[in-house]
Amino acid sequence: MNELFVFLLFSTFMLILFSGFPVAFVLGGVGVLFATLGSILVSFDVYDVAELRTIGFVANRTFSTISSYSLIPMSMFIFMGYMLDRSGIAERLIEAMRRVLGKTPGGLAIAVVLIGVVLAASTGIIGASVVLLSTIALPTMFKAGYAKWISAGTVGATGCLGILVPPSIMLVVMGDQLRIPVGDLFMGAIIPGLLLATSFVLFIFIYALIKPSTMPKVAFDEESGVSKFDIIRDISKALFAPLVLVLAVLGSIIAGIASPTEASGIGAAGATFLAWSSGRLKWHDLRFVCYQTGRSVAFLYALIFGASCFSVVLRGYGGDEVIENALHALPLSPEGVLFCVILIIFLLGFFLDWMEIVLIVAPLVMPILVGFGFDPVWVAILMALCLQTSFLTPPVGMALFYIRSAASDISMAEIYKGAIPFVLLQLLTLAIVALYPSLVTWLPN
DSSP: OHHHHHHHHHHHHHHHHTTTOOHHHHHHHHHHHHHHHHHHHSOOOBTTBSSOOHHHHHHHHHHHHHTOGGGHHHHHHHHHHHHHHTTTHHHHHHHHHHHHTTTSTTHHHHHHHHHHHHHHHHTOOHHHHHHHHHHHTHHHHHHTTOOHHHHHHHHHHHHGGGGTSSSOHHHHHHHHHHTOOHHHHHHHHHHHHHHHHHHHHHHHHHHHHHOTTTSOOOOHHHHHTOOHHHHHHHHHHHHHHHHHHHIIIIIHHHTTSSOHHHHHHHHHHHHHHHHHHTTOOOHHHHHHHHHHHHHHHHHHHHHHHHHHHHHHHHHHTTHHHHHHHHHHHSSSOHHHHHHHHHHHHHHHTTTSOHHHIIIIIHHHHHHHHHHTTOOHHHHHHHHHHHHHGGGTSSSSOHHHHHHHHHOTTSOHHHHHHHHHHHHHHHHHHHHHHHHOTHHHHTTTO
16 A cells, blocks of 8 residues: 555655656655555654644744754855855956967866856855856857857856755755755865866866867967966966865865865855955945845755655655665666665656755665665765756756856757766766775765
8 A cells, every 4th residue: 555655655756856846845745745645544653743633744844944954064165156156256266267368279268167167066056056157258269269068067066066065055955855964065075076076177277188169269368468477477466265265165175274164254244345345345246246136045944845745754754765676676786786775866867856855865775885885975875966966967968958048159959068068077077986985975074
C-alpha cells in the first residue's frame, strides 16, 4: 500500500509541476493533500506525531523553516551579492583586465572567466552574475570580433561558478537539508571550483590557438596609450576590495574565527561599505537591494517550506525506505549506485531547477550513499558539480535565458551551441573529482 501512495505522490507532483504552476505551491500543496489523504485512509505517522492534523502540520513546517538558524547565511549572502552588483566592481575589473590580456589568445574570454571567479567568490548569485557579465562583457567581446556562441558560452558558464564557489547559496541550502556543516561544504568546494575555472581557461586558450578567427587578439594596452605600470595599478586597485572581502568571509570560516552565519554578516557589511565608498550607492540603490533580497529570500523560503511538507509526507508513507530498497536491489557495486544517482540528478537537471533536486532528491539518497561508506562532504560536492550543469542544459537552463534577456542580438541556437563545450567541461571536472576524493576532503580535514 505504501509503495502505491509513494508512486501516486511523485506522479501527482510531476503532473502538476509540468502544468506550469509555481513549484513552491506544488510541493506544499501536494504534500498537504496527501497528508490529508494519509490521515484518512492509512495508518500514518509523522516522526513522533501519532495522529496527523493538517493545520498543525503546516504550521509546524512553516515555523521550522523560518526559524532555521542554518539558513540565515542565505539571506546575508544574497544581500551581499546584490550590493556588490551595485558597487561597480565588475565594470572596473573588466576594463582593467581586458587591456592586459588583449594580446593573449582568447584574452577577453579569459578575462571574463577570471572576473567571474572573483564575482562567484563575492556574490554566489547566478542571476546577478550572468546578467551583469552579459551586460558588460558581451558587447565588448562582440565588438572585438569574438564569435557569438563562444562569447555566450563563456559568460553563461562563468556566471554559474557562483553556485559552486563559496559563498554559495546552494551549498548553504545543501548544508541545511543534508545536515552537513556549511563550513565543511565551503572548504570542500574551493579546489573543485578553482579546477573548474582552470578548465574553462585552458579550453578557451587552446581553442583560440586552434581557431584564432573565433577569438582574435586585441592589443588594448597599445590602443589605450598607457604604461604597463598604469595597467598593473588599475588591476590592483580593482582587485583589492573584492579580494579583501573574500578573504574576510572565507578566511574567517576556514581559520575557525567565525561561523558561516557570522561570516555572512561580515560579507554583507563589507559589501555595503564597498558600494558606499565607491560613491555609487544612492538611496534608490539601497532600496532596490533590500527589495531584491527580500524577494529572493521569500522565494527560497517558500520553496524550502513546500519541500519540507513534501519530504515529511513522503517519509510518512515510507518513501525513503522504498527508495533505499530500490537502490540496494540494483545489481551494482556502491560506486555503481553512486554513479547511477549522479546520472539521475544530471538528467533531472534538464527539467528541474537545482532547488527542487536539493530539497527532494538529495535528502533521500544521501543517507544511502553515506551508508555505503562514502564521505558526505565529497558526495555533496559531486551533487553540486552535477547540479551546476542544470543552469546550462535546456529546456530550463536559467543561465541561457538570462543571457537571452540581457543580449537581444544573439539567438538561442548560438547560446545553446556555446553552452555545450562548457557542460562537457563541467562533466569532466565532475569525473576528476569523483576519481580523486581528496580534492574535496583535504581542506575540511
